[in-house]
Amino acid sequence: MMQLQCPFCGYRPENEFDCGGTTAIARPPIDCSDEVWGDYLFFRVNPKGLHAERWRHTFGCGQWFNVVRDTVTHEVSAVYRITESRPRALDP
Amino acid sequence: MRNRYSAGNLIGAAIGGHKDWAPAWLDVDPKPRYDVIVIGGGGHGLATAYYLAKNHGMTNVAVVEAGWIGGGNTGRNTTVVRSNYLYPESARLYDFSVQRYESLSKDLNFNVMFSQRGVITLAHSRHDLDAQERWTNAMLCNGIDAEMLNARQVQECEPRLDISSRARYPILGGFIQRRAGSARHDAVAWGYARGASALGVDIVQQCSVLDFIKKHGRVVGVKTSRGEIRADRVAMAVAGHSSVLANLAGFSLPVTSYALQAMVSEPVKPVLKAVTLSPALGAYWSQSDKGEVVIGGALDHFPSYAQRGSFAINQQAIAATVEAFPSLGRLRLLRQWAGIVDVVKDSSPIIGATPIPGLYINCGWGTGGFKAIPVGGWILAHVLATGQNHELAEAFQLARFHTGRLIDEAAASGIAH
Numbered sequence: 001m002m003q004l005q006c007p008f009c010g011y012r013p014e015n016e017f018d019c020g021g022t023t024a025i026a027r028p029p030i031d032c033s034d035e036v037w038g039d040y041l042f043f044r045v046n047p048k049g050l051h052a053e054r055w056r057h058t059f060g061c062g063q064w065f066n067v068v069r070d071t072v073t074h075e076v077s078a079v080y081r082i083t084e085s086r087p088r089a090l091d092p
Numbered sequence: 093m094r095n096r097y098s099a100g101n102l103i104g105a106a107i108g109g110h111k112d113w114a115p116a117w118l119d120v121d122p123k124p125r126y127d128v129i130v131i132g133g134g135g136h137g138l139a140t141a142y143y144l145a146k147n148h149g150m151t152n153v154a155v156v157e158a159g160w161i162g163g164g165n166t167g168r169n170t171t172v173v174r175s176n177y178l179y180p181e182s183a184r185l186y187d188f189s190v191q192r193y194e195s196l197s198k199d200l201n202f203n204v205m206f207s208q209r210g211v212i213t214l215a216h217s218r219h220d221l222d223a224q225e226r227w228t229n230a231m232l233c234n235g236i237d238a239e240m241l242n243a244r245q246v247q248e249c250e251p252r253l254d255i256s257s258r259a260r261y262p263i264l265g266g267f268i269q270r271r272a273g274s275a276r277h278d279a280v281a282w283g284y285a286r287g288a289s290a291l292g293v294d295i296v297q298q299c300s301v302l303d304f305i306k307k308h309g310r311v312v313g314v315k316t317s318r319g320e321i322r323a324d325r326v327a328m329a330v331a332g333h334s335s336v337l338a339n340l341a342g343f344s345l346p347v348t349s350y351a352l353q354a355m356v357s358e359p360v361k362p363v364l365k366a367v368t369l370s371p372a373l374g375a376y377w378s379q380s381d382k383g384e385v386v387i388g389g390a391l392d393h394f395p396s397y398a399q400r401g402s403f404a405i406n407q408q409a410i411a412a413t414v415e416a417f418p419s420l421g422r423l424r425l426l427r428q429w430a431g432i433v434d435v436v437k438d439s440s441p442i443i444g445a446t447p448i449p450g451l452y453i454n455c456g457w458g459t460g461g462f463k464a465i466p467v468g469g470w471i472l473a474h475v476l477a478t479g480q481n482h483e484l485a486e487a488f489q490l491a492r493f494h495t496g497r498l499i500d501e502a503a504a505s506g507i508a509h
Binding site: 001013021034042045051 | 339345346395398407436493495
């Protein structure tokens with residue numbers, strides 16, 4: 001089973017976690033156009049390759065954190081806290 | 093050369109030692125120019141090409157496929173065909189597809205082995221029963237057949253289910269769509285390929301699309317691993333890889349790709365009569381004509397382009413199987429795999445024009461694309477040939493994600509995700 005590294009609890013099996021999808025999507029101002037709001041709610045890059053995403057250690061400490069993971073190999077190249085920004089070296 | 097499949101032709105060919113059968117379809121080199129290029133040689137792409145030729149007389153068409161035809165999700169799915177949806181727009185769409193399946197073997201002169209053995213959805217709690225009452229009522233209002241079953245009736249339809257009071261996952265009842273069932277996946281791909289090829293469509297395999305050729309912002313062709321091919325219109329029917337191609341073309345989609353997992357046991361004599369789904373357990377079952385027990389699981393819980401599926405889901409599907417069907421517990425697994433499916437937030441497809449002129453799309457079927465092959469091909473062909481949306485496709489445009497007119501089809505996912 002795939003293991004993920006929770007920054008607080010260490011390596012745990014994947015079924016202790018929930019994936020929250022793409023991380024660090026900025027919410028547009030509330031008076032934005034329908035176009036911008038629809039893009040924010042529904043449209044995603046959905047990359048084949050490196051993906052910065054948020055996970056929650058739901059059946060553990062309950063904390064959210066960020067992961068950069070390859071969507072083909074599932075190799076994790078970075079784990080960082082929810083308020084931290086993506087490591088520069090892994091910028092798309 | 094014999095082209096038509098019939099009992100008479102079979103007997104005639106047998107006398108000559110079966111030496112004069114024509115190839116089912118022709119694998120050709122691409123021409124430099126077509127009226128329409130369809131990217132993706134799965135069921136939807138091949139059906140699109142077939143209906144372009146058959147319904148609209150457009151035969152200067154190419155289907156370009158990166159691998160081999162039917163080798164993607166068409167060859168990786170669990171072949172369930174059903175139209176048990178909640179909303180009128182979906183019911184019309186999917187039942188049109190079931191109706192096409194009912195006559196498909198005859199239309200294509202190719203046996204797609206469509207078997208209307210019934211699809212049962214299990215209820216494991218009072219809440220499941222309540223939800224299914226609503227579901228069947230919605231189906232009946234939409235003119236689709238549906239029937240609630242009590243536990244004893246469920247067992248009559250599928251005798252090997254454990255409905256005893258000691259069962260780990262009690263079965264209180266369920267509902268059945270009797271016209272639903274399963275079909276043979278490669279036969280659907282090959283049947284459409286043969287039909288399209290006979291009408292003059294070029295099927296090009298081992299031809300990956302590397303980029304789009306644009307002129308004044310309009311797509312006028314594709315750069316492929318086998319050279320440039322130009323066309324008036326380009327369509328893409330590539331399921332889980334829709335975002336990758338959309339990114340090349342310069343637009344984005346409300347799609348996330350996930351791995352959907354399935355597996356088969358060693359072949360055994362007939363043991364399962366119907367197709368059974370358990371939304372609560374995240375698994376579903378049927379038996380193929382080869383005798384394999386086909387087990388489908390839920391989606392992986394994270395975005396994925398890996399065609400293998402996670403062990404967590406594998407374990408869940410197998411655990412559900414041995415509890416629901418104790419007598420299958422000692423079967424050995426033969427194969428396990430996953431397909432990459434294109435999941436949209438409202439679980440409804442997107443069929444029509446893209447923001448890029450000249451480029452059309454058929455995607456978003458998520459975990460249930462196989463059942464929709466005939467309708468997906470039919471309505472994509474319609475918009476490619478006429479420039480107008482087919483009436484069944486009007487509600488399923490990309491614009492709905494900006495207008496908010498979603499078709500939030502909870503029933504689209506046969507199992508919960």
